[in-house]
Amino acid sequence: MTNEKKSAANTFTITDNSNGKSWDLPVIDGTVGPRVVDIRKFYSDTGCFTYDPGFTSTGSCSSKITYIDGDAGVLLHRGYPIEQLAENCDFLEVAFLLLFGNLPNADELKQFNHDITYHSMLHEQIQRFYSGFRRDAHPMAVSCGVVGALSAFYHDSLDFTDPYQRIVAETRLIAKMPTIVSWAYKYSIGQPFTYPRNDLSYAGNFLQMLFSVPCEPYRVSPVLTKAMNRILILHADHEQNASTSTVRLAGSSGANPFACIAAGIASLWGPSHGGANEAVLNMLMQIGSKDRVGEYVKRAKDKDDPFRLMGFGHRVYKNYDPRAKIMQQTCREVFDELGVHNEPLLQIAMELERIALEDDYFIEKKLYPNVDFYSGIIFRAMGIPTSMFTALFALARTTGWVAQWLEMIDDPEMKIGRPRQLYTGATQRDYVPLDKR
Numbered sequence: 001m002t003n004e005k006k007s008a009a010n011t012f013t014i015t016d017n018s019n020g021k022s023w024d025l026p027v028i029d030g031t032v033g034p035r036v037v038d039i040r041k042f043y044s045d046t047g048c049f050t051y052d053p054g055f056t057s058t059g060s061c062s063s064k065i066t067y068i069d070g071d072a073g074v075l076l077h078r079g080y081p082i083e084q085l086a087e088n089c090d091f092l093e094v095a096f097l098l099l100f101g102n103l104p105n106a107d108e109l110k111q112f113n114h115d116i117t118y119h120s121m122l123h124e125q126i127q128r129f130y131s132g133f134r135r136d137a138h139p140m141a142v143s144c145g146v147v148g149a150l151s152a153f154y155h156d157s158l159d160f161t162d163p164y165q166r167i168v169a170e171t172r173l174i175a176k177m178p179t180i181v182s183w184a185y186k187y188s189i190g191q192p193f194t195y196p197r198n199d200l201s202y203a204g205n206f207l208q209m210l211f212s213v214p215c216e217p218y219r220v221s222p223v224l225t226k227a228m229n230r231i232l233i234l235h236a237d238h239e240q241n242a243s244t245s246t247v248r249l250a251g252s253s254g255a256n257p258f259a260c261i262a263a264g265i266a267s268l269w270g271p272s273h274g275g276a277n278e279a280v281l282n283m284l285m286q287i288g289s290k291d292r293v294g295e296y297v298k299r300a301k302d303k304d305d306p307f308r309l310m311g312f313g314h315r316v317y318k319n320y321d322p323r324a325k326i327m328q329q330t331c332r333e334v335f336d337e338l339g340v341h342n343e344p345l346l347q348i349a350m351e352l353e354r355i356a357l358e359d360d361y362f363i364e365k366k367l368y369p370n371v372d373f374y375s376g377i378i379f380r381a382m383g384i385p386t387s388m389f390t391a392l393f394a395l396a397r398t399t400g401w402v403a404q405w406l407e408m409i410d411d412p413e414m415k416i417g418r419p420r421q422l423y424t425g426a427t428q429r430d431y432v433p434l435d436k437r
């Protein structure tokens with residue numbers, strides 16, 4: 001520990017009451033948000049580790065990409081509120097913003113659109129890779145496998161130390177994800193793979209690859225394209241969540257970008273994270289009717305019942321998730337446009353939200369609907385099967401993962417991620433031969 005004097009406002013003093021020793025830890029201010037206590041030298045100075053399972057109080061990196069104020073329900077990408085981006089932008093504008101720090105001007109957007117569009121086809125041999133999967137394989141299993149396998153097909157963009165290769169990998173990942181995910185669906189239903197179309201937007205092209213068949217022309221609905229565009233924007237990035245931290249951790253060892261994104265997809269799959277949108281729909285179907293909502297809210301509050309209200313609660317938001325608000329509005333727009341009124345699952349969802357938001361348990365624990373609460377209902381109305389929901393999340397989040405990975409590689413403070421532990425196992429003991437055990 002250095003003895004240099006620091007101003008009291010910029011230090012955090014910690015005292016070991018077992019020996020009375022104190023240490024001044026530096027405090028770092030971000031541009032906005034809570035102050036951060038720098039514990040990088042904590043172990044070498046004090047001989048202690050900090051303990052924080054689930055990283056509830058730990059910042060793992062510095063980042064300029066996304067800011068969340070969970071108490072106020074605010075989400076900013078590069079400073080722009082999510083509401084403004086979702087209302088005004090094409091998804092690729094937001095992708096550019098996340099990757100490069102500013103909204104693109106017209107020329108930059110044209111070039112970026114071109115770069116993404118012209119990388120959307122998959123190496124033809126990858127088609128054969130698909131046929132190795134069982135027909136009923138989950139699209140997340142297929143997407144995870146195929147994205148990991150890209151590293152076996154694109155050897156010229158694996159070297160993370162080369163800035164040019166990094167950009168090629170970034171372009172390939174964002175461009176090919178709609179093809180990969182839509183093909184996972186096509187394979188599962190036994191339809192021929194549809195190739196990307198360069199005349200369509202990112203969202204429109206994805207819908208066309210999902211739903212068109214070679215035997216008839218397919219008209220991409222502007223309403224559904226707008227909704228899909230918005231859904232992609234709402235899922236594009238969300239700071240250091242489980243899957244993004246997984247991508248960063250995998251990348252910190254120097255693993256290639258395709259392997260890192262495959263790791264992110266695996267992490268996203270769980271029902272506490274991206275898998276929640278699928279779980280919400282299954283839950284709503286299980287509830288089945290409005291009059292059974294109270295019963296399920298009661299179960300969610302019961303400590304002895306593992307059931308949780310899927311699509312409710314968030315580690316960071318202790319207020320309404322701003323994405324959920326936009327999702328709810330998009331849901332109404334889609335239903336109006338499709339002329340679907342009184343969709344039973346939407347009625348159940350709205351009743352569930354109403355009851356939960358008035359309930360003391362949910363109020364006290366600050367549990368509000370999150371982004372996944374309404375997304376599944378919209379996907380279902382669009383004709384997207386439940387098993388595809390999380391794969392769609394992965395498609396959108398790939399942009400955020402790649403942006404975070406690029407930021408990490410450029411960060412002079414980057415180190416291989418290597419958390420420590422509180423060891424609670426056996427202390428040293430001697431080997432016992434088999435016949436003596």
Ligand code: CMC
Nearest residue numbers: 271272273274276300308309310311312313314315365370
């Ligand atoms: N239903 C009922 N009780 C809940 C719920 C819920 N959905 N979420 C949290 N709680 C309770 C929980 O039992 C705990 O109670 P207590 O303090 O009495 O033990 C308290 O609220 C705090 O919950 P926690 O599990 O300690 O909070 P966390 O920050 O570790 O978990 C969460 C956050 C999102 C995993 C959790 O709220 C959850 O499981 N929600 C349902 C799954 C879901 O919708 N996930 C999507 C998250 S948003 C999209 C994404 O990030 O991918």
